[in-house]
Amino acid sequence: xxxxxxxSGPLSVPEGAIASLNCTYSDxxxxxxxxxxxxxxxxxxxxxSIYSNGDKEDGRFTAQLNKASQYVSxxxxxxxxxxxxxxxCAGSGGTSYGKLTFGQGTILTVHP
Amino acid sequence: xxxxxxxxSNKVTEKGKDVELRCDPISGHTALYWYRQSxxxxxxxxxxxxxxxxxxxxxxxxxRFSAERTGGSVSTLTIQRTQQEDSAVYxxxxxxxxxxxxxxxxxxxxxxxxx
Numbered sequence: 001x002x003x004x005x006x007x008s009g010p011l012s013v014p015e016g017a018i019a020s021l022n023c024t025y026s027d028x029x030x031x032x033x034x035x036x037x038x039x040x041x042x043x044x045x046x047x048x049s050i051y052s053n054g055d056k057e058d059g060r061f062t063a064q065l066n067k068a069s070q071y072v073s074x075x076x077x078x079x080x081x082x083x084x085x086x087x088x089c090a091g092s093g094g095t096s097y098g099k100l101t102f103g104q105g106t107i108l109t110v111h112p
Numbered sequence: 113x114x115x116x117x118x119x120x121s122n123k124v125t126e127k128g129k130d131v132e133l134r135c136d137p138i139s140g141h142t143a144l145y146w147y148r149q150s151x152x153x154x155x156x157x158x159x160x161x162x163x164x165x166x167x168x169x170x171x172x173x174x175x176r177f178s179a180e181r182t183g184g185s186v187s188t189l190t191i192q193r194t195q196q197e198d199s200a201v202y203x204x205x206x207x208x209x210x211x212x213x214x215x216x217x218x219x220x221x222x223x224x225x226x227x
Binding site: 042043044049088098099100101103104 | 143145153155157160162171210216220221
């Protein structure tokens with residue numbers, strides 16, 4: 001079992017819709033979670049971080065963390081074509097202290 | 113520097129040759145990480161350095177891979193006797209310190225092609 005797993009995708013949503021990206025993790029010691037966006041041919045860029053249970057909102061992005069269920073999600077409201085990218089979920093802490101363990105990524109396409 | 117700088121941006125090498133990839137982290141960042149990303153895959157951890165502590169080499173795939181960090185700043189990842197399966201994008205990242213909330217800042221990567 002991979003330490004961090006993402007829903008396989010690819011995910012396609014119409015412009016203006018909500019895109020929901022999901023991630024589960026196996027290491028209960030993991031404490032910090034991050035969502036990175038990676039455009040094709042570019043390096044990952046951090047868009048959200050979350051450390052405690054509940055929701056964290058930043059503009060059109062909401063990260064959700066449920067440590068009991070070992071589940072992390074990212075919601076993108078009012079999706080735009082410019083949101084089309086690969087989204088990487090990553091966790092840190094526990095056996096991954098000092099480094100980020102990444103999921104395999106979910107490709108999101110927002111079509112006009 | 114303003115960001116994490118990696119060089120070269122692209123490298124094509126013949127199977128069996130050695131290659132060196134360079135990473136210059138953000139000034140003041142004590143933690144430096146190397147990852148690789150194969151086509152269509154997520155990021156695979158290779159190694160990280162934190163200050164003067166011994167590096168965590170747990171992700172290096174074989175003894176053909178090694179890395180050093182001189183003076184707590186610039187790092188070099190060396191791959192000896194390259195194989196075709198080493199073809200990937202090698203990404204370097206830095207952070208203020210290991211375990212710093214907020215994640216990393218990545219460089220633009222080195223695309224390695226072994227022919």
